[in-house]
Amino acid sequence: MLTTALLLGVLEGLTEFLPVSSTGHLILFGSLLGFQGPTGTLFDIVIQLGAILAVCWLYRHKLRTTAAGLMRRERVSWRFASGLACAFLPAALLGALFHGFIKTVLFNSFSVSLAFVVGGVVILAAERYKPAARFRTLESFSLPLCLKIGLCQCLALIPGTSRSGATIIGALLLGVERPAATEFSFFLAIPTMVAATGFDLYKNWQALSLEGAQLIVVGFVTAFFSAVLVVRWLVTYVARHGFEPFAWYRIVVGLVSLGGLR
Numbered sequence: 001m002l003t004t005a006l007l008l009g010v011l012e013g014l015t016e017f018l019p020v021s022s023t024g025h026l027i028l029f030g031s032l033l034g035f036q037g038p039t040g041t042l043f044d045i046v047i048q049l050g051a052i053l054a055v056c057w058l059y060r061h062k063l064r065t066t067a068a069g070l071m072r073r074e075r076v077s078w079r080f081a082s083g084l085a086c087a088f089l090p091a092a093l094l095g096a097l098f099h100g101f102i103k104t105v106l107f108n109s110f111s112v113s114l115a116f117v118v119g120g121v122v123i124l125a126a127e128r129y130k131p132a133a134r135f136r137t138l139e140s141f142s143l144p145l146c147l148k149i150g151l152c153q154c155l156a157l158i159p160g161t162s163r164s165g166a167t168i169i170g171a172l173l174l175g176v177e178r179p180a181a182t183e184f185s186f187f188l189a190i191p192t193m194v195a196a197t198g199f200d201l202y203k204n205w206q207a208l209s210l211e212g213a214q215l216i217v218v219g220f221v222t223a224f225f226s227a228v229l230v231v232r233w234l235v236t237y238v239a240r241h242g243f244e245p246f247a248w249y250r251i252v253v254g255l256v257s258l259g260g261l262r
Helices: 002-015 022-033 042-058 060-071 075-097 099-106 109-129 143-157 163-173 178-207 210-241 244-261
Strands: none
Touching: 002 022, 002 042, 002 210, 022 042, 022 109, 042 060, 042 178, 042 210, 060 075, 075 099, 075 143, 075 178, 109 163, 109 244, 143 163, 143 178, 163 178, 178 210
């Protein structure tokens, strides 16, 4: 069981910030490996926090600078923090309202597989028809733009859609350059996943056993280290190559999974 938790932790870290859906991968591969995480999907949610901690570590200078700027009431820092807040709120509100429906109805292999295919097609279309980039730095993001990206993130409430995919592709369609869209998605993941983890812990903490806690720790640590590797590489990669390889990967995995469900 610990070995499986370790493998799923690595899988989480590798996929959290790629537009391929880490939750979808955990559902599909967890089912394939016969892994029943503690308290249902609590394992899947909490180990995502390990991947988010990787972003906090890699972007610690930006986070410290922003925090210091907020204390000094600097306009740039307040604009950045306000933009993240605007982007965070839509998914947070809808997630809280529809939490039960999402977990009981949509957390299954069929929904995830279908979302993989649809998401892949959307990425291919977005790469072909996206408008010319008008926003090239995080500092150029307006509050309305951040809110629109946040509305795109709401699509990720459907397991298999990909939170990073929804925010990055949504930003591209809104005229954001790839590296800036990717970095904003990284930062937006911090409040989003911390809130999701806290909410699930609040809902399920009574059912968390000692063995379950051990599995979560293993998954958390391995997710952190594997995510560090992905985040370092991803911004450079997408600036040169785009997201089409991830789209084809999604389509292939989704179709194979759908075929296996028959």
